[in-house]
Amino acid sequence: xxxxxxxxxxxxxxxxxxxxxxxxxxxxxxxxxxxxxxxxxxxxxxxxxxxxxxxxxxxxxxxxxxxxxxxxxxxxxxxxxxxxxxxxxxxxxxxxxxxxxxxxxxxxxxxxxxxxxxxxxxxxxxxxxxxxxxxxxxxxxxxxxxxxxxxxxxxxxxxxxxxxxxxxxxxxxxxxxxxxxxxxxxxxxxxxxxxxxxxxxxxxxxxxxxxxxxxxxxxxxxxxxxxxxxxxxxxxxxxxxxxxxxxxxxxxxxxxxxxxxxxxxxxxxxxxxxxxxxxxxxxxxxxxxxxxxxxxxxxxxxxxxxxxxxxxxxxxxxxxxxxxxxxxxxxxxxxxxxxxxxxxxxxxxxxxxxxxxxxxxxxxxxxxxxxxxxxxxxx
Amino acid sequence: xxxxxxxxxxxxxxxxxxxxxxxxxxxxxxxxxxxxxxxxxxxxxxxxxxxxxxxxxxxxxxxxxxxxxxxxxxxxxxxxxxxxxxxxxxxxxxxxxxxxxxxxxxxxxxxxxxxxxxxxxxxxxxxxxxxxxxxxxxxxxxxxxxxxxxxxxxxxxxxxxxxxxxxxxxxxxxxxxxxxxxxxxxxxxxxxxxxxxxxxxxxxxxxxxxxxxxxxxxxxxxxxxxxxxxxxxxxxxxxxxxxxxxxxxxxxxxxxxxxxxxxxxxxxxxxxxxxxxxxxxxxxxxxxxxxxxxxxxxxxxxxxxxxxxxxxxxxxxxxxxxxxxxxxxxxxxxxxxxxxxxxxxxxxxxxxxxxxxxxx
Numbered sequence: 241x242x243x244x245x246x247x248x249x250x251x252x253x254x255x256x257x258x259x260x261x262x263x264x265x266x267x268x269x270x271x272x273x274x275x276x277x278x279x280x281x282x283x284x285x286x287x288x289x290x291x292x293x294x295x296x297x298x299x300x301x302x303x304x305x306x307x308x309x310x311x312x313x314x315x316x317x318x319x320x321x322x323x324x325x326x327x328x329x330x331x332x333x334x335x336x337x338x339x340x341x342x343x344x345x346x347x348x349x350x351x352x353x354x355x356x357x358x359x360x361x362x363x364x365x366x367x368x369x370x371x372x373x374x375x376x377x378x379x380x381x382x383x384x385x386x387x388x389x390x391x392x393x394x395x396x397x398x399x400x401x402x403x404x405x406x407x408x409x410x411x412x413x414x415x416x417x418x419x420x421x422x423x424x425x426x427x428x429x430x431x432x433x434x435x436x437x438x439x440x441x442x443x444x445x446x447x448x449x450x451x452x453x454x455x456x457x458x459x460x461x462x463x464x465x466x467x468x469x470x471x472x473x474x475x476x477x478x479x480x481x482x483x484x485x486x487x488x489x490x491x492x493x494x495x496x497x498x499x500x501x502x503x504x505x506x507x508x509x510x511x512x513x514x515x516x517x518x519x520x521x522x523x524x525x526x527x528x529x530x531x532x533x534x535x536x537x538x539x540x541x542x543x544x545x546x547x548x549x550x551x552x553x554x555x556x557x558x559x560x561x562x563x564x565x566x567x568x569x570x571x572x573x574x575x576x577x578x579x580x581x582x583x584x585x586x587x588x589x590x591x592x593x594x595x596x597x598x599x600x601x602x603x604x605x606x607x608x609x610x611x612x613x614x615x616x617x618x619x
Numbered sequence: 620x621x622x623x624x625x626x627x628x629x630x631x632x633x634x635x636x637x638x639x640x641x642x643x644x645x646x647x648x649x650x651x652x653x654x655x656x657x658x659x660x661x662x663x664x665x666x667x668x669x670x671x672x673x674x675x676x677x678x679x680x681x682x683x684x685x686x687x688x689x690x691x692x693x694x695x696x697x698x699x700x701x702x703x704x705x706x707x708x709x710x711x712x713x714x715x716x717x718x719x720x721x722x723x724x725x726x727x728x729x730x731x732x733x734x735x736x737x738x739x740x741x742x743x744x745x746x747x748x749x750x751x752x753x754x755x756x757x758x759x760x761x762x763x764x765x766x767x768x769x770x771x772x773x774x775x776x777x778x779x780x781x782x783x784x785x786x787x788x789x790x791x792x793x794x795x796x797x798x799x800x801x802x803x804x805x806x807x808x809x810x811x812x813x814x815x816x817x818x819x820x821x822x823x824x825x826x827x828x829x830x831x832x833x834x835x836x837x838x839x840x841x842x843x844x845x846x847x848x849x850x851x852x853x854x855x856x857x858x859x860x861x862x863x864x865x866x867x868x869x870x871x872x873x874x875x876x877x878x879x880x881x882x883x884x885x886x887x888x889x890x891x892x893x894x895x896x897x898x899x900x901x902x903x904x905x906x907x908x909x910x911x912x913x914x915x916x917x918x919x920x921x922x923x924x925x926x927x928x929x930x931x932x933x934x935x936x937x938x939x940x941x942x943x944x945x946x947x948x949x950x951x952x953x954x955x956x957x958x959x960x961x962x963x964x965x966x967x968x969x970x971x972x973x974x975x976x977x978x979x
Contacts (some may be wrong), residue, residue: 362748371747377745378714383738389704393711423704584748587783589807592886
């Protein structure tokens, strides 16, 4: 009689390509062309600047809420770069990077955050809840981990359609505790669904460190429990993420199976603008990860060493991004809010008469009591 | 139980059908549901079924009998035991463009999945500003069966019907079962389809055109099962049968009851209900579920809002006892409405317990 120990002797090793100085450790990675590498770097910087500025905009009281992705730029961009436009993305809420990669503009980001009339979400959701069919990126919902079984269902549909595509879903270390995670992995294995489960293990679920979240060796070991092949990757290494996601995609599609990737990283920012993480973790820990382990700087060193980037390009990029972003924000902030009709549309495919009556009642009320309503309620 | 169904009028809404006045054949509700699923799966390759025991076992209540053999394991999926999981997976498949029909062994188990039904299905079209539509059907037995205790007997009509974005249907007869299930599967919005275990084995007459594969009923229209002029009785699911029996008893005592089979809890057919109350001036609402915040309360409010001046008596609400369902047969009988409760309520609205001559 022998009980299996609760953990194995050694932790699962972590796949890494670049060291902290941006030097390749070995030749065990997918080569990335200059075009792709520079585009990846540009997007990582865009994400970084976008987060920094929008965070400030929230602190200034101009938008109600924001959540940054600082520290996780490599996961966001490199994973998107390894996929095709046909692969369907089911995000949690800390993954605007794939949207940027696929062509969602800073203006569209700003429109959503300011919920103006050009928001393609029609002002229905809080900031950072982006979604775009055009970019094959399913609308962010605040519910934690619900997107994981959704991705499995979509992967099953993709398989039935016999498409050369997969679905990918992102979630955090905290999200892996939800029942949905377990049901989804279990099911995906049974259904043989072509889905990539990408866990951003960034060490924190708001104030809950991973030591209070689970007692297993991270999230990667849970894959085998469900019959899902898995890998642990250095989440701050863009090339490692790129290689792992590309390999996972091939396995998922060609072998019709799910794959779990645990990307180890650190949530440098607060959970959101409603959080002050210095209250539950040491400031010097945050600063160390922000500076010494910055995935953007690390990748920059690699592309510079290849002769694909330099200081001048850097300052040009950062300046032009800042300008573009500030302009987008200014435009977005001054646009009108969505019309009243958008309260009542899209509840059903065809609005029922009861909703049309309510809409008319609201419009009449606003018209008859104009002094009771602000000017930006337009019928 | 044989019953001649007289259609009141033609409803042009979604799909065209003509009213027939004599029954050609009989069909159980179980067969009605099975044939509806079969026909919709045959017509549209995107329709597929998921649930516990729906495949190899032929369905916990045999509703999906024969479908695994006919359509194969890709379209009839036996799922592991995780309502939250397979509801979420069904929603994901619907997001991408398939049309899943997800079975809950009973809707009591849907509570495990309610986050996906409400937050992932009902609200997604709205929250995504029309980008994500969810053409999914959640179906299964709802409400009390017989001797299954508190955790297998609750009715969820009021809970789901409270949510914008969902449609909630409650078939009674085989015609309802066929027509409403087909409509639900074809509908682009998420639909909660509440069946009743005790009705599965009941036989109802079905006309030739109910049997036609193109048959479907409009969502949001109630049916006047029996016309009357003294009191309106609204009911859904199994209680429609009880209301009809009560109407027979009342007729012998000179009270002419109009029985409305709601068919659709959301959207609720307020205009049919109000038109009836304006005619009869009295209302009894009947439901098997808990009384507080229930369907009867909503109907009463609708009538008070729209037809207050027409009421000659307070609205009577007949519902189940406000307790978790007990098991012992005698206790269970007292915890759900019986025909005599409906009869007495109708008489109370007529303010007398002796035969009443019909008033103009």
